[in-house]
Amino acid sequence: MSVPATGAAVSARPNSTRTTFTLEGCRTGDEAFATLVAASARRHGVEPRALAVRTLLQLPRVAAHSGRVRRRDLDAELRNSAVLLRADQAKVIDLVPIDAYPLSALQFVECETDDADAIFGNLHYLRSARPGSRNFALVDPIHRRPVTLCSVSPMDWALVGKQLSRQFGVPVERMWDVSRVYSFDVAPANAISSLLKGVRNELRRSEPTAELLTTVVDQNLGFTGSSYRAANWQYWMSVRPRPYLYVDGMAISPRQMKLRYGTQSLAEVRLRYGVLAEQSRATLADSMIYCCRVRGVTEAVEPGERRRVRRRS
Structure with missing residues (x-):
């Protein structure tokens, strides 16, 4: 998944004194929310983008049906998420990159499974790795620590696979899913899109039956799909939300x-x-399904042609 909009830029202004926020505002770049995230991240010594995502994941639990979130509930979720994130970071401190490098200095590798499992299991908002995945990363040239990494596995979401197969003629067994992405704050601009391009090239070389790469972009966590668009992926369909x-x-x-x-x-x-x-009780936003053909050009799908399917599993 791409980097959340709430973590893309943070304000240095004092914390907001507002007493209520909304889920939609928080996930779409509310400046006051970004300011609170930045302040909490500094206070607890954690990465702002990861904290924003974890907090957005928790907010639907305390939000009203209308999507409104009380300031005291937001403060509590920020604090709790930051404390847990700091503890999780400590578990993988030897894998956390420290120095920033330009994109040209990073190296594309197939990541060690143990390292990927440790990062995804502790730092990814789902706190788990997808078993049986191939893991790829851009690593720093000195310590060889992953700066940005992702896992790719054969498509196993029947609902999405069947709809894509019906609409675009790709057999489900020829689809691969980017199921996890994690990028540290020291990652340079365009790191995720560069990683995705490397994954496409590697699958083209080593998985001769692979035809399509897919992923789910959850807008409720501040993800916009920008990194996928930058890697020439296309927004093909959406999935109706279900409660968290x-x-x-x-x-x-x-x-x-x-x-x-x-x-x-x-x-x-x-x-x-x-x-x-x-x-959760509040209405959530649809998940976006982005796709990329492993070979050839990935065609765009006009908004009116995008199917919206009901999520069942």
């Missing part, structure tokens, strides 16, 4: 819930495990 899920106040994906509890039913999880299982 939370267990004991922490966000959890349906896939993770199924793996951990054997079910995606909140009621069943509450009953069987005695945990606080809840879902």
Whole structure:
């Protein structure tokens, strides 16, 4: 996923005194929200972009049906997210890049699985790596630490795969999904788009049956798809949102819930495990599906031709 708009630029002005915010405003670059993120990141010694994403993931849990978020709830989620992020960063401190390098100095590599799993499992907002993935990174030339990395795996989301196959004629077994992306704050401009171009070239070379790369861009977390557009990917379809899920106040994906509890039913999880299982109430934005043909030009899809499908799994 591309870098969230809320982390792209932060203000040095004093914190806002506003008492309410909105989910839409926070995810689309509200200056007051960005200022609060920057201040909390400095206070706790964490990266602002990662903190913004983690906070945006938590806000739907405390937002009203209207999408409004009280300032005190926002402050609490910023604080809690920053404390957890600082602890997670400490777990992988030996992998965190320190020095900034120009894009031309970074090297494209297939990343060690253990390193990728550690970074995604601790720093990615989903806090997990996709099993069986191939992992790629741009690493610094001195310490060989990943500056920007992603994981790619065969498409396994049936809903999206079937719709893309029907509409664009690509067999599902020839699709690969960019399921995780993480970029440290020292990454130079265009690092993610450069990484994506390297992945496309590598799959063209080493996966002769691969025809299409796909990814999900979640607008609710401040992601806009800009890095994918810069790498010549195209916005092909959208997926209707479903509520975010939370267990004991922490966000959890349906896939993770199924793996951990054997079910995606909140009621069943509450009953069987005695945990606080809840879902967001406010309306969320659609997920955008970006695609790139592994060979040849990726055609644009006009807004009126983009399908909007219902998310079931």
